[in-house]
Amino acid sequence: MFKALAKIKALLDPRDYTKVFVLLFLMIVTAFVQTAGIASVMPFLAVLSNPDIIDSNIWLRKAFDALKFESKDRFLYFLGTAAFVVFVSGTALQALTQWAITRYSHLQQYELSRRLMAGYLRQPYSFFLNRNSGDLAKNVLQETAQAINGGLMPAMRLASQILLAGAIVALLIAIYPVLAMIIALTLGSVYGLIYLLARTWLNKIGQDRVRANRERFTVAAEAFAGSKEIRLLGREFDYLERYRNPSKRFAKHQANSILLQNLPQYAIEAIAFGGILLVVLYLMDGDGRIETVLPLIGAYGLAGRQIIPAFQKIFSSFAQMRFNSAAVDNILADLGSQPDSIALPQRGKEPQPLIPSDRIMLRDITYHYPGSEEAALKQLSLTIQANTTVGFVGPSGAGKSTLVDLLLGLLPADKGEIHIDDQPLTEANTRNWQAAIGYVPQHIFLADQSVTSNIALGLPESQIDQAAVERAARLANLHDFVISQLSQGYDTIIGERGVRLSGGQRQRIGIARALYRDPAVIFFDEATSALDNATERAVMEAIHNLSGTKTILLVAHRLSTVKPCDCIYVLVEGVIAEQGNWNELIRREGSHFQKLASGLD
Numbered sequence: 154m155f156k157a158l159a160k161i162k163a164l165l166d167p168r169d170y171t172k173v174f175v176l177l178f179l180m181i182v183t184a185f186v187q188t189a190g191i192a193s194v195m196p197f198l199a200v201l202s203n204p205d206i207i208d209s210n211i212w213l214r215k216a217f218d219a220l221k222f223e224s225k226d227r228f229l230y231f232l233g234t235a236a237f238v239v240f241v242s243g244t245a246l247q248a249l250t251q252w253a254i255t256r257y258s259h260l261q262q263y264e265l266s267r268r269l270m271a272g273y274l275r276q277p278y279s280f281f282l283n284r285n286s287g288d289l290a291k292n293v294l295q296e297t298a299q300a301i302n303g304g305l306m307p308a309m310r311l312a313s314q315i316l317l318a319g320a321i322v323a324l325l326i327a328i329y330p331v332l333a334m335i336i337a338l339t340l341g342s343v344y345g346l347i348y349l350l351a352r353t354w355l356n357k358i359g360q361d362r363v364r365a366n367r368e369r370f371t372v373a374a375e376a377f378a379g380s381k382e383i384r385l386l387g388r389e390f391d392y393l394e395r396y397r398n399p400s401k402r403f404a405k406h407q408a409n410s411i412l413l414q415n416l417p418q419y420a421i422e423a424i425a426f427g428g429i430l431l432v433v434l435y436l437m438d439g440d441g442r443i444e445t446v447l448p449l450i451g452a453y454g455l456a457g458r459q460i461i462p463a464f465q466k467i468f469s470s471f472a473q474m475r476f477n478s479a480a481v482d483n484i485l486a487d488l489g490s491q492p493d494s495i496a497l498p499q500r501g502k503e504p505q506p507l508i509p510s511d512r513i514m515l516r517d518i519t520y521h522y523p524g525s526e527e528a529a530l531k532q533l534s535l536t537i538q539a540n541t542t543v544g545f546v547g548p549s550g551a552g553k554s555t556l557v558d559l560l561l562g563l564l565p566a567d568k569g570e571i572h573i574d575d576q577p578l579t580e581a582n583t584r585n586w587q588a589a590i591g592y593v594p595q596h597i598f599l600a601d602q603s604v605t606s607n608i609a610l611g612l613p614e615s616q617i618d619q620a621a622v623e624r625a626a627r628l629a630n631l632h633d634f635v636i637s638q639l640s641q642g643y644d645t646i647i648g649e650r651g652v653r654l655s656g657g658q659r660q661r662i663g664i665a666r667a668l669y670r671d672p673a674v675i676f677f678d679e680a681t682s683a684l685d686n687a688t689e690r691a692v693m694e695a696i697h698n699l700s701g702t703k704t705i706l707l708v709a710h711r712l713s714t715v716k717p718c719d720c721i722y723v724l725v726e727g728v729i730a731e732q733g734n735w736n737e738l739i740r741r742e743g744s745h746f747q748k749l750a751s752g753l754d
């Protein structure tokens with residue numbers, strides 16, 4: 154139990170701990186006032202059934218005299234009104250507590266999902282290589298709600314109901330100890346027994362719920378991302394089947410946990426009804442005087458009305474916390490310590506670009522992908538002179554994209570160093586290095602936004618420099634197309650993943666995006682493969698025109714793309730096999746480059 158509470162504490166924003174104490178204070182006051190409401194009915198019923206009790210009962214006499222009442226009838230009205238006011242205050246306080254708990258919990262849900270999202274965004278790039286994006290989105294959007302609604306909320310409710318039930322039981326003990334003990338023990342043991350029996354099962358279905366949810370999100374994300382291929386292959390039914398099983402398991406577990414939470418209520422209601430009849434008979438069996446019995450019955454009736462739901466809520470909170478402990482664990486695992494995390498850049502505070510003026514140097518770089526035995530890069534060393542254009546070619550799987558990702562500061566080398574001029578690339582200056590870079594990847598990510606927003610990706614509209622957008626679009630050979638063929642020019646929305654554009658147009662948006670910041674170093678990773686020959690020639694001409702003023706690194710399959718490069722590196726199985734300019738390499742007999750040129754490698 155303490156472990157569960159410690160986990161729930163870890164879900165909270167530490168800045169909000171004091172609010173938990175305020176809530177606890179509110180709960181204590183509520184429990185006290187509600188119990189006072191129950192107790193306050195006793196003097197009223199005692200006087201109602203026998204007005205002469207005012208003379209014989211010392212407390213009633215004192216109150217009657219102190220408040221200077223003259224008639225017993227008026228005193229009775231006063232007692233009734235007082236009981237009503239205290240009772241209503243208790244109920245109002247209960248409503249206030251529930252409101253505060255609900256509001257606090259929902260704000261914590263927002264805060265938790267924001268913290269988790271920030272945590273993910275801070276993760277190193279290698280984290281995303283091993284995680285499913287559908288799973289991450291599900292954790293941020295849905296599982297945080299589950300952890301709060303099924304972990305934090307019930308824990309709060311548990312505290313408030315334990316306080317209330319405790320206070321009522323204490324009152325009942327003060328009135329009639331034996332009966333109070335019987336009631337507390339009966340309720341406690343019925344609920345306790347059901348909980349003990351269901352505990353392990355709740356754990357099991359809670360864990361499977363998390364698994365089933367992950368599976369159904371992954372299948373749904375795959376089905377929509379691959380809708381084209383799935384349709385062509387006619388695999389819709391297979392995807393539906395793959396979705397059906399986890400989806401059904403998920404629904405079943407949710408329903409079963411709710412059913413279990415409510416199940417004892419029905420049994421307890423029957424027991425309670427019989428119990429009240431027994432209490433009445435038992436009390437009447439004593440001295441049997443109505444003025445003694447009626448206040449007790451009244452107090453027990455009201456207490457029962459409060460205590461049974463309180464026990465029910467205590468039980469359902471325990472059950473809910475047990476069922477959702479796997480969801481809480483799942484969030485905490487990702488929220489936990491993130492030793493590799495990188496601080497997010499502050500808004501409006503662009504890091505100072507780290508621009509190479511002399512060279513970019515790699516020394517003895519080795520890199521293994523996580524879980525992979527074979528190194529993708531093996532003791533690779535090379536020097537790129539600043540403001541030159543270099544090309545990387547090589548057979549598929551040779552390590553070209555891996556080399557680019559290391560140079561981009563996205564993957565950390567296992568061994569070796571990268572130097573920008575004389576500065577080693579470290580965690581501290583990676584953001585500065587990245588601020589100097591423009592990157593066009595193999596697969597361009599496009600947002601379902603306007604052309605302008607895609608070129609200035611992620612920037613708020615007010616901060617977009619439209620002149621820079623157009624300059625970049627002209628360089629990428631995109632401007633004429635946007636102006637003449639898109640109905641709303643740069644404001645045209647291009648659809649999810651750019652579905653309303655051709656492959657070549659998408660790639661040109663990617664190129665314009667890389668050029669938008671007017672970077673000093675530009676990486677093209679197979680960036681022109683989707684362009685037709687004429688467009689590629691035009692784009693490459695524009696890019697090569699930048700050489701001399703910028704450092705340009707090109708990864709290419711089409712050898713013609715790297716022909717004008719100052720230096721071409723041939724990568725084979727993670728090492729630089731050959732290097733030189735086009736003329737040198739093409740003349741080398743039996744070289745890898747010759748094989749690549751003739752299409753044999």
Ligand SMILES: Nc1ncnc2c1ncn2[C@@H]1O[C@H](COP(=O)(O)OP(=O)(O)OP(=O)(O)O)[C@@H](O)[C@H]1O
Nearest residue numbers: 282522523525529548549550551552553554555556
């Ligand atoms: N995320 C990953 N996890 C494990 N291994 C990977 C991962 N990405 C790439 N690899 C492996 O690393 C090696 C180099 O891959 P890389 O993508 O760098 O090659 P490439 O030269 O760019 O190939 P291509 O020209 O086909 O794009 C390959 O053997 C590949 O299987």
